[in-house]
Amino acid sequence: MSNLLDICELSPAYVRAIAPYQPGKPITALAREFGLDERAVVKLASNENPRGISPKALAAVKAALPELARYPDGFELSEALSRRLGVAMEQIVLGNGSNDVLELAGMAFLAPGCSAVYSQHAFAVYPLATQARGAHSIVVAAKNYAHDLEAMLAAIRADTHVVFIANPNNPTGTMLTAAELESFLSRAPKNVVVVVDEAYNEYLDPALRCPSIAWVERFPNLIVTRTFSKVYGLAGLRVGYGVCHPEVAALLNRVRQPFNVNNLAIVAATAALADEDFVRESYALNVAGMAQLLDGCKRLGLASIPSHGNFISVEIPRAGTQSQAGAVYQKLLRLGVIVRPLAGYAMPDHLRVTIGLAEENMRFLEALEAALKA
Numbered sequence: 165m166s167n168l169l170d171i172c173e174l175s176p177a178y179v180r181a182i183a184p185y186q187p188g189k190p191i192t193a194l195a196r197e198f199g200l201d202e203r204a205v206v207k208l209a210s211n212e213n214p215r216g217i218s219p220k221a222l223a224a225v226k227a228a229l230p231e232l233a234r235y236p237d238g239f240e241l242s243e244a245l246s247r248r249l250g251v252a253m254e255q256i257v258l259g260n261g262s263n264d265v266l267e268l269a270g271m272a273f274l275a276p277g278c279s280a281v282y283s284q285h286a287f288a289v290y291p292l293a294t295q296a297r298g299a300h301s302i303v304v305a306a307k308n309y310a311h312d313l314e315a316m317l318a319a320i321r322a323d324t325h326v327v328f329i330a331n332p333n334n335p336t337g338t339m340l341t342a343a344e345l346e347s348f349l350s351r352a353p354k355n356v357v358v359v360v361d362e363a364y365n366e367y368l369d370p371a372l373r374c375p376s377i378a379w380v381e382r383f384p385n386l387i388v389t390r391t392f393s394k395v396y397g398l399a400g401l402r403v404g405y406g407v408c409h410p411e412v413a414a415l416l417n418r419v420r421q422p423f424n425v426n427n428l429a430i431v432a433a434t435a436a437l438a439d440e441d442f443v444r445e446s447y448a449l450n451v452a453g454m455a456q457l458l459d460g461c462k463r464l465g466l467a468s469i470p471s472h473g474n475f476i477s478v479e480i481p482r483a484g485t486q487s488q489a490g491a492v493y494q495k496l497l498r499l500g501v502i503v504r505p506l507a508g509y510a511m512p513d514h515l516r517v518t519i520g521l522a523e524e525n526m527r528f529l530e531a532l533e534a535a536l537k538a
């Protein structure tokens with residue numbers, strides 16, 4: 165035991181201080197704990213696509229199974245992305261989820277003695293990517309739950325190497341307009357890397373999407389990250405990408421594992437990218453589901469933060485001064501509905517619910533009504 169403790173102390177203090185990421189509770193875990201039938205559990209906790217994987221992506225995965233003895237080759241996916249986005253292949257960095265690309269930005273640009281700026285209530289991976297490098301976190305107070313870009317600009321110090329911006333943000337669903345973000349990029353110091361995380365880009369109203377890929381040309385310090393985990397329905401395969409200046413990409417590639425994205429993820433992502441019907445239908449389902457959930461919350465007298473993602477964060481009224489969100493979360497679990505508590509995001513009164521299929525949204529609303537009464 166004492167040897168083990170000595171071993172653990174070899175780990176830098178900044179690593180030992182990390183609070184591990186808290187994932188949404190898996191369906192299998194809830195079914196085990198409460199003796200529920202897995203098929204009766206509704207999971208609306210991780211912003212996954214409720215329609216599942218696109219049939220074309222699934223077919224591509226099945227067709228690739230006999231090739232698993234070979235190391236992966238990301239060429240085909242990079243080429244497809246390069247064509248779709250109108251950038252050079254040298255500007256694309258594939259990641260084992262876009263999470264991986266966020267970590268690569270941390271590995272390439274952060275170290276002890278420097279800092280990263282991000283917003284209060286921003287995605288949990290920014291503190292992780294910063295802490296893992298021993299860099300200092302500058303957390304900027306949010307404004308109405310949204311990123312306060314003016315305050316973030318003012319928070320940049322001489323030792324700041326990276327700014328993380330989620331647009332839209334998870335778990336708040338708040339978004340920045342193209343004008344706000346462009347103004348930030350044009351005023352941010354040129355020697356600070358700005359990571360714009362667009363995991364929910366495809367869920368944004370097309371009129372609200374930023375020309376972020378085109379901005380990479382003008383702002384060589386910009387890294388745009390996107391994912392196949394959300395609208396493309398491939399969360400379990402882990403694949404995402406970054407788009408940036410070729411020299412920035414070359415740096416990210418230096419710290420990237422040579423085969424970080426696996427064969428099945430590559431073929432599935434390539435097929436999913438081409439399956440435009442699936443993306444369009446998923447977007448439409450989200451619009452309808454958002455309306456259904458907002459309507460249901462309104463009937464229950466609950467407020468939520470206006471969201472531009474595939475989820476909403478609902479405010480659970482306090483009992484006196486006492487937060488009830490944790491208790492409501494537990495009651496929902498017993499009713500077989502998994503959502504995400506947000507105490508870890510400094511939002512102890514909110515629960516985040518992913519927009520599901522119409523019947524899943526209904527199950528959630530019924531369970532929520534029961535949990536609030538109980």
Ligand SMILES: *Cc1c(COP(=O)(O)O)cnc(C)c1O
Pocket residue numbers: 211260261262263264287330332333334361363390391392393394399402403404
């Ligand atoms: C889900 C999410 C991601 C993407 O995660 P993957 O690693 O691509 O699965 C990135 N950023 C935000 C804000 C997210 O919510």
